Amino acid sequence: MIDDAASADLVLRGGRVHVLDPADTRGEAIGVRSGRVLAVGSVTELEPLIGPATTVVELDGRAVLPGINDSHLHASWLGALWPHTVFGGGAPDGPLVSTDAERSAALLRAGELLASLGITSYTEPGIGPGEDAGTTGSFGSAVLDAYRALDAEGLLRARVNLLLLFGLVDGASRTEDILAGIQSARIATPHPERFRIAGVKVFGDGIPPMRSAYIHGGYVDGSHGELLIDGAHETQREANLRTVIRAAHHAGLQVAVHATGDRTIDLVVDAVRDAMAERPADLRHYLVHADMLRPTTVPELAGLGMGATLQAGIAAFTGEWAAAAFPPEVGAAPWPLPALIDGGVNATLSSDAPVLSPDWRTEIAAADRLLGPAEHPRARMHELLRRYTAVPAWQDHAEAWKGTLEPGKVADLVVLSADPDDVGPAGMPGVAVERTYLGGEVVFDASSEPVEAGA
Ligand SMILES: [Zn+2]
Numbered sequence: 001m002i003d004d005a006a007s008a009d010l011v012l013r014g015g016r017v018h019v020l021d022p023a024d025t026r027g028e029a030i031g032v033r034s035g036r037v038l039a040v041g042s043v044t045e046l047e048p049l050i051g052p053a054t055t056v057v058e059l060d061g062r063a064v065l066p067g068i069n070d071s072h073l074h075a076s077w078l079g080a081l082w083p084h085t086v087f088g089g090g091a092p093d094g095p096l097v098s099t100d101a102e103r104s105a106a107l108l109r110a111g112e113l114l115a116s117l118g119i120t121s122y123t124e125p126g127i128g129p130g131e132d133a134g135t136t137g138s139f140g141s142a143v144l145d146a147y148r149a150l151d152a153e154g155l156l157r158a159r160v161n162l163l164l165l166f167g168l169v170d171g172a173s174r175t176e177d178i179l180a181g182i183q184s185a186r187i188a189t190p191h192p193e194r195f196r197i198a199g200v201k202v203f204g205d206g207i208p209p210m211r212s213a214y215i216h217g218g219y220v221d222g223s224h225g226e227l228l229i230d231g232a233h234e235t236q237r238e239a240n241l242r243t244v245i246r247a248a249h250h251a252g253l254q255v256a257v258h259a260t261g262d263r264t265i266d267l268v269v270d271a272v273r274d275a276m277a278e279r280p281a282d283l284r285h286y287l288v289h290a291d292m293l294r295p296t297t298v299p300e301l302a303g304l305g306m307g308a309t310l311q312a313g314i315a316a317f318t319g320e321w322a323a324a325a326f327p328p329e330v331g332a333a334p335w336p337l338p339a340l341i342d343g344g345v346n347a348t349l350s351s352d353a354p355v356l357s358p359d360w361r362t363e364i365a366a367a368d369r370l371l372g373p374a375e376h377p378r379a380r381m382h383e384l385l386r387r388y389t390a391v392p393a394w395q396d397h398a399e400a401w402k403g404t405l406e407p408g409k410v411a412d413l414v415v416l417s418a419d420p421d422d423v424g425p426a427g428m429p430g431v432a433v434e435r436t437y438l439g440g441e442v443v444f445d446a447s448s449e450p451v452e453a454g455a
Contacts, residue, residue: 007051008033010411010440013043015059016419019405020066020389024382030064032411035439040405062434063419065385066405067120067412068360069392072288072309072350075124075160076103076146077138079110081354087317088357097137103146106138111157115444117359118414118433120158121392121402123309123350125256125288126165126201129181130173139169151195157443159194159412161396163201163256167228170258173203174230175240182247193410198396199254199283202244203228204264208291209321213261215292219325225261242271245285249275254397255285256309262292269300276304284346284395291315291322293336298343307346307395310337312367313356338371341383346394349387360388361428368425381420411440 013029017040027040031049039046050056080096097103114122124147131139144164150156166181167173178200187197205227206212214225229244231237241257245268248255255272259265265287272285286307287293293308301308340347349367351358364384374380393403402410417432436444 006049008038008046008049008054010055010057010437011046011050012057012059012064012413012415013046015062015064016421017064017405018066018382018385018420020382020386021404021406024379025406029059030405030411030413032413032437032440035411035441037405037407037409037411039407059415061419063416064405065118065414065416065420066389066403066409067414067436067438068118068388069121069348069396069403070114070119070350070353070358070360070388071123071348071392071395072125072311073114073119073122073353073358074126074138074355075110075114075122075353076106076127076143077136078113078354078358079106079108080136080138082109082113085353085357086355087314091354094135095137100142100146103137103143104150107143107146107150108155111155112444114358115157115436115438116433116446118416118436118444119358119360120412120414120436120438120443121161121396122158123161123163123198123256123392123395125163126169127162128165130165130167130177131169134169139165147195148189151189151191156194157438159196159396159402159438161196161198163199163254164197165201167203170203170206172228172230175244178202178229178244179247182244182251182253185251185253187253193398193401196396199256200248201288202241202248202255202257204241204257204259204268205261207260207289207318207322208325209318211325213292214264214267215261216263216266217330218327220327224263227264238267241267242274245271246275246278249281249283249285250279252281252283254283256288257285258288260289260291262294265290265293265297269297269304269306272304272306273300284397286346286395289314290336293340295336295339295343298336298339298345301340301345302343307348307391308336308340309348309350309392309395310340311350311352311356311363312337312370313363314352315370316366317356337367346391347387348392348395349384350392359429361431364388364428365425377424378421381425384425385420411437413437
């Protein structure tokens with residue numbers, strides 16, 4: 001007789017379950033109870049967990065992964081723009097959302113889309129007063145209110161980490177505004193495991209193809225880019241960027257800095273080093289994009305406990321364009337992912353949607369192409385998948401309870417039509433997402449929900 005109290009609410013069995021822990025544990029079945037992983041093992045091992053009230057799902061060879069975590073995804077903007085993307089073209093200019101109903105509808109639409117892709121967590125990188133008068137309406141304080149309201153109603157279909165923004169998206173910011181914002185930031189939320197305010201997003205510079213990344217060398221036209229923070233001259237702007245990083249660190253806020261040029265990256269690392277020397281804290285500040293990160297900076301990132309969120313698809317899309325910005329002898333900046341992986345830096349993969357489609361499967365394929373042929377294909381796949389699950393959980397300060405399928409962690413799961421190991425990274429875009437679970441509850445089922453394809 002099975003003790004019902006000891007049995008699972010849900011068992012998925014007869015496929016390949018990837019725990020995505022460092023040891024790359026796999027099983028044929030997974031059991032879930034009260035929204036958490038109970039066990040992963042063979043079908044036989046899980047048999048005793050099946051009681052009269054257990055829902056049993058036959059996987060028939062399908063694969064199960066931890067839910068995908070996109071560490072840099074503008075859901076509010078994505079929900080308003082989809083099926084258009086910035087790089088895909090056709091995106092309308094001007095305001096996208098202007099009313100509470102529209103803002104909330106955009107977030108719900110994004111939630112639906114992300115659930116259909118198996119994405120159960122994401123970081124919304126930059127919402128706040130800096131964009132209250134912004135053209136799109138997708139990044140202002142009212143979006144933060146919309147998030148709070150949807151969270152209160154239990155309508156968020158993914159776990160959200162949000163970064164506050166006190167300047168413009170991809171634009172200028174005033175030191176005074178950021179400092180005032182940091183001082184008055186209220187980051188407590190009622191259900192931080194579902195909706196959490198992580199810290200602050202700062203736009204350091206632009207992007208290399210536009211010659212707006214702040215660099216040590218020079219572009220073809222002799223310019224070297226500029227920081228986006230205010231200041232009468234270069235030295236003042238550098239000092240101001242350091243000041244806001246220091247202030248956020250002392251306020252206990254995680255700082256994510258959009259930093260693409262090598263000069264911006266060095267400045268950010270330097271500022272974090274100084275802040276950590278004054279007050280050591282496990283805040284996990286990170287670089288966003290990090291296009292021109294040099295291999296020599298990698299050990300410093302590792303030493304300071306800093307991360308980076310990278311978009312292989314953007315690198316692939318803008319590679320030639322970026323190369324044209326630099327003198328021929330310099331060439332395009334090398335993508336730092338291999339160095340970061342080898343250097344033990346908690347670098348995550350992400351889409352930056354709606355710049356690109358939020359489809360992580362194409363991002364895995366793009367990252368694999370950038371890395372070149374793999375000596376050990378299975379280890380490569382494990383590495384890439386972890387940068388979309390376990391490593392972003394670290395960025396969220398949540399590795400103790402999400403990001404892998406180790407027992408006790410939340411049962412955020414994605415069921416795929418084929419095993420990633422069988423298709424390899426290049427075959428991932430052809431693998432279907434069949435079902436998504438958030439905390440053990442189905443939030444997407446392909447058999448019942450048609451999904452709008454991207455443009
Ligand atoms: Zn972005």
